[in-house]
Amino acid sequence: MRYSANLGFLWADLALPKAVRAAAKAGFDAVEIHAPDVPAAELRTVLERTGLPLLSLNTTRGPEGAFGLAALPGRNMAAREAIDAAVDYAAEVGAQNVHVLAGLAHGTAGHRHFIDNLSYASARAAPHGIGILIEPINAHDVPGYFLTHTEQALEIIDEVGAKNLKMLFDCYHVQRTEGDLCTRLAACLPKIGHIQFAGVPDRGRPDRGELNYAYVFACLRELGWSQPLGAEYRPEGKVEDGLEWMTALAPEDVATEDVAQGGAD
Ligand SMILES: O=C(O)[C@@H](O)C(=O)CO
Ligand SMILES: [Mg+2]
Numbered sequence: 001m002r003y004s005a006n007l008g009f010l011w012a013d014l015a016l017p018k019a020v021r022a023a024a025k026a027g028f029d030a031v032e033i034h035a036p037d038v039p040a041a042e043l044r045t046v047l048e049r050t051g052l053p054l055l056s057l058n059t060t061r062g063p064e065g066a067f068g069l070a071a072l073p074g075r076n077m078a079a080r081e082a083i084d085a086a087v088d089y090a091a092e093v094g095a096q097n098v099h100v101l102a103g104l105a106h107g108t109a110g111h112r113h114f115i116d117n118l119s120y121a122s123a124r125a126a127p128h129g130i131g132i133l134i135e136p137i138n139a140h141d142v143p144g145y146f147l148t149h150t151e152q153a154l155e156i157i158d159e160v161g162a163k164n165l166k167m168l169f170d171c172y173h174v175q176r177t178e179g180d181l182c183t184r185l186a187a188c189l190p191k192i193g194h195i196q197f198a199g200v201p202d203r204g205r206p207d208r209g210e211l212n213y214a215y216v217f218a219c220l221r222e223l224g225w226s227q228p229l230g231a232e233y234r235p236e237g238k239v240e241d242g243l244e245w246m247t248a249l250a251p252e253d254v255a256t257e258d259v260a261q262g263g264a265d
Contacts, residue, residue, distance in 0.1 A: 001217050003246060004055050006196065006232035008034030010239045017046040024050035026240055030228040032056045032194075040092035047094065055228065056097040056133060056168070056194055059086040067137075068101020070121070071114035071146040075103075079113070083121045090130050097131040097193055099168055102146035110146045115159055122162030133193050135168035138176040141203075148177060150188050157191050166193030170232065175200045175211055182219035189223055198233035205233055207245035214249045 005023035016038050023031050032055040047054055059082040062069045069079040086098045100121050102114055121132045136153050137145045153167045169192045199209035206213045235242055
């Protein structure tokens, strides 16, 4: 397995260039960020020096507590400015994807605005070879967030119909909302652009908690997933002191036949 350090959670106290260097030193194969805090050229330089690809960055969360703008009725102008800013930054820094945050919304109006803004984002990103991601987020952590379920994400992706629009499948959120992870991963796989993980239920280290990631990673290996998996968890103390999971979760000896086939009998 290859891993990406999510710098919104790991080394979040460091400015991005330092955080990228820390991730490279710790043995990560890629990085991903939430919000850029330095000019794109500066981040690009450190990515080139370390050789780490930048898998994704987010559109802005907007005002305090908003968690994104793209599904909000009456905020279309701000949503598109956020998409423009994120895509321009991604193009300059060489990022592979932009994650468009939906925000707190519901119903048909939310759906219609999200579809319109995702069509805009996909068309805006495509000429740069950039993908657009949407992520189902669990309702315990972000009550009222528009996109909560993988099925809903698949329907939206189908309706927009853009080749570069995919799902960010965060195992932590999907486990808290739906469970049945290996089955969901198999069902969503063709529409997944990136995968993240964290311990459940506290979003701590992935080798703690109710979820057996050695098993989940073995499922992913059997499904043929080879992209770096995004470590998006809250470290306990220094990140470097809690990275045993990088080897402990290697899926070598785990048998997955039953679940990968949707369960026996
Ligand atoms: O799971 C999450 O919270 C993130 O992947 C994210 O991008 C929202 O900030
Ligand atoms: Mg996530």
